[in-house]
Amino acid sequence: MGVFSKTCEYAIRSVFFIAHRTASGNRVGIKEIASGIDSPEHFLAKILQDLSRKGIVQSAKGPNGGFYMDDAALKRPLADVVEAVDGKSIFTGCGLGLAYCSETNPCPLHHEFKAIRNQLKDLLEQTRIIDFSENLNLGITKLKK
């Protein structure tokens, strides 16, 4: 089990992939995305349908259709993708799963955990999707297994 669910991992990877391919105004089909990020095609289709409904990515049916991202989507922080898929509990939840854990009623890990969680939050909130895809353009980072 990772920090993100498998669904969310695929979502992030596909968003990076689409952002990368879409910069030039193109659209890209699921088959290509799925093979580009090493994910099950039909499973990814469902994830992208969801992301599309939520406005994280855009899509068009029919010939020359596919997925793409408009300018607003490219400028969104990665946190929006994560929150759309896994919810915001990752940014706020107690490390030990305690519902009433808080500043005034902390679990033994509360303060230490909060610091780490906030760093993850900052990372995801302060970096835009387009920022990450820059390194993909340079061929420095990759999205396949």
Add this chain to the structure above:
Amino acid sequence: MGVFSKTCEYAIRSVFFIAHRTASGNRVGIKEIASGIDSPEHFLAKILQDLSRKGIVQSAKGPNGGFYMDDAALKRPLADVVEAVDGKSIFTGCGLGLAYCSETNPCPLHHEFKAIRNQLKDLLEQTRIIDFSENLNLGITKLKK
């Protein structure tokens, strides 16, 4: 989904609970642990059997039996509990689930993620179980929902 699995959350909470009660040399039964940390009794029993097999906690059957922790167990780092239950992938795995992600072949989040993961690792490795249970003694932190 949190950082740890539900099983791991219960494991950590129960270990803290046992550590807290065991300081005075006592043993504590599952019923008491389960109600003390708000967990399903039989599910916790299985978790503790496993932790006992792995030497994270000690146990004794029969009257006056129960779970306890010897000195060596109390001085173990929390990381040992987490690793026993969730494995070490949490300390080393790629944030995007990529098997071949590494320093020389990094995913777009690799470096930023590594920094955060290492902090979690340090926290869990550098603090002993007994250190956490001190605050429980003082009544500052708690283990219930």
Add this chain to the structure above:
DNA sequence: TTAATAAAAGACCAAAAAGTCTTTTACTTT
């Protein structure tokens, strides 16, 4: 030495996450 106690073991069930497959809808080009 037997009755009570408490963990160990294992069979079983439920829910959620992950993944597959088929059909439908929308769009575009000829």
Add this chain to the structure above:
DNA sequence: AAAGTAAAAGACTTTTTGGTCTTTTATTAA
């Protein structure tokens, strides 16, 4: 208008995680 294309939708299956229940084994104290 028709044929082809590609996403949307939805039914379905599998696997993993989380959880329950019953039986067995070991221990101890009367």
